[in-house]
Amino acid sequence: MRTTISTPILSYMKQLESQGLTDIEEICDYLYEHYVQQVDQGLYSNGRYIERGSDVKAKVSTALGDSSQECILWCINHYLGLNRNQKVIDKVCKAVQEYGTGSGTSALSGGMSTLHKQVEHKLQQLIGKESVLLFPTGFTANLGCLSALPGKNDIIIFDRECHASIIDGIKLSGKKWVTFKHNNLHDLEQKLSKYQGDYENIFVVVESAYSMSGDLAPLQEIVLLKQKYKFLIYVDEAHTFGIYGTNGAGYCSHLNLVENIDFIVASLSKAIASIGGFVAMKSKYIPLLHWRANAYTFQTCLTPGDAAAILASLEEIENNSRLINSLHKNNQYMRQHLKNLGFDLGTSQSPIIPIFIPDVEKLQAFNKELYSRGIFSVSIFYPVVKPHEGRIRFTLSTTHTKEHIDTTVKVLHELGLKHGVIKSEMVAA
Numbered sequence: 337m338r339t340t341i342s343t344p345i346l347s348y349m350k351q352l353e354s355q356g357l358t359d360i361e362e363i364c365d366y367l368y369e370h371y372v373q374q375v376d377q378g379l380y381s382n383g384r385y386i387e388r389g390s391d392v393k394a395k396v397s398t399a400l401g402d403s404s405q406e407c408i409l410w411c412i413n414h415y416l417g418l419n420r421n422q423k424v425i426d427k428v429c430k431a432v433q434e435y436g437t438g439s440g441t442s443a444l445s446g447g448m449s450t451l452h453k454q455v456e457h458k459l460q461q462l463i464g465k466e467s468v469l470l471f472p473t474g475f476t477a478n479l480g481c482l483s484a485l486p487g488k489n490d491i492i493i494f495d496r497e498c499h500a501s502i503i504d505g506i507k508l509s510g511k512k513w514v515t516f517k518h519n520n521l522h523d524l525e526q527k528l529s530k531y532q533g534d535y536e537n538i539f540v541v542v543e544s545a546y547s548m549s550g551d552l553a554p555l556q557e558i559v560l561l562k563q564k565y566k567f568l569i570y571v572d573e574a575h576t577f578g579i580y581g582t583n584g585a586g587y588c589s590h591l592n593l594v595e596n597i598d599f600i601v602a603s604l605s606k607a608i609a610s611i612g613g614f615v616a617m618k619s620k621y622i623p624l625l626h627w628r629a630n631a632y633t634f635q636t637c638l639t640p641g642d643a644a645a646i647l648a649s650l651e652e653i654e655n656n657s658r659l660i661n662s663l664h665k666n667n668q669y670m671r672q673h674l675k676n677l678g679f680d681l682g683t684s685q686s687p688i689i690p691i692f693i694p695d696v697e698k699l700q701a702f703n704k705e706l707y708s709r710g711i712f713s714v715s716i717f718y719p720v721v722k723p724h725e726g727r728i729r730f731t732l733s734t735t736h737t738k739e740h741i742d743t744t745v746k747v748l749h750e751l752g753l754k755h756g757v758i759k760s761e762m763v764a765a
């Protein structure tokens with residue numbers, strides 16, 4: 337089978353399937369061959385790892401471990417740099433001494449410690465919903481909640497750009513679902529109007545900020561639709577919890593919409609720099625989730641050290657408003673420079689900046705050269721996003737310095753011109 341070597345693995349798999357290849361053993365043989373070629377050519381960025389863990393500047397190695405280099409990292413979701421905060425680290429060490437390393441079982445079987453309970457209480461107070469349930473990861477929070485919440489005669493309408501954990505949860509529910517065009521209120525309203533009356537409940541599922549595009553959801557407008565149509569709103573705040581709202585309470589809180597949103601879900605692995613996920617909601621949903629969300633009931637709790645990291649990170653955010661403010665300043669600064677240079681940043685707003693490069697081969701060559709110049713970011717292409725909507729994604733952190741941003745923008749400027757991503761020199765960076 338002939339193929340251009342730069343074809344990304346997932347697209348390649350789709351090509352194989354479309355050519356009628358169904359035997360998984362055979363598919364794996366082709367994929368493995370393709371993978372080895374991609375690694376050899378330095379095109380397989382998934383193979384890179386960070387020698388001493390994530391930071392904004394760190395030594396990155398390849399899968400083969402035969403080369404390593406200092407890079408400025410733009411692929412890490414620790415928006416506030418709390419993974420390297422000494423106070424957080426000290427509290428985690430103390431908790432591990434006191435509570436041990438693991439939780440040993442699920443929440444309902446005795447896996448929760450005082451620390452876990454404190455986390456739930458703290459999140460509940462911060463967000464202001466009646467109750468919070470803590471899940472081991474953000475992924476399984478979505479998987480558990482969305483598989484369990486919809487009833488027999490319900491329908492789920494969700495934004496087309498929603499995260500894989502949302503889609504998996506919805507599919508696992510076995511209930512009827514439809515998508516609406518990304519952030520398109522008109523399309524959402526058409527679907528609401530079409531399905532109103534045919535189902536007992538409609539769930540509308542969105543993300544507050546979309547991880548692939550950095551777009552913020554039009555939450556106020558979605559809430560307004562509730563005046564016309566009856567539905568429940570489920571918002572995933574993975575990329576806004578900790579960095580929007582007072583003390584990082586999230587984007588729903590920032591917009592003063594907490595009361596209007598039925599389910600607020602978030603990951604604790606991003607701004608909060610630990611691991612875990614949660615859902616904030618009315619208390620009446622607790623027993624249903626206890627008994628129907630297998631991802632809650634049959635999964636071991638996050639470790640006491642993770643719980644201590646969550647508590648310590650939330651305390652740091654509370655005590656230091658500069659953390660969030662600096663992140664948004666960095667976002668404005670980098671964004672403005674890239675816009676001035678003529679890069680296509682789509683409609684992004686959150687501290688995730690995508691640079692759109694529709695041609696996948698150009699995108700891969702661009703990202704490979706970027707890496708060789710010490711800038712590590714992730715390229716995203718079909719089928720993760722639509723064909724011709726490939727992009728390189730830059731996730732900002734409070735701990736990126738002006739120098740990190742300036743260096744990155746300078747390299748992007750040079751490579752943008754070289755690869756024809758930007759047409760002509762505009763404003764100097």
Ligand SMILES: Cc1ncc(COP(=O)(O)O)c(C=O)c1O
Pocket residue numbers: 473474475476478499501543547572574575603604605606611612613
């Ligand atoms: C929107 C969204 N939801 C959920 C998750 C899953 O969170 P976690 O990585 O904490 O499991 C992610 C992670 O990338 C995400 O981007």
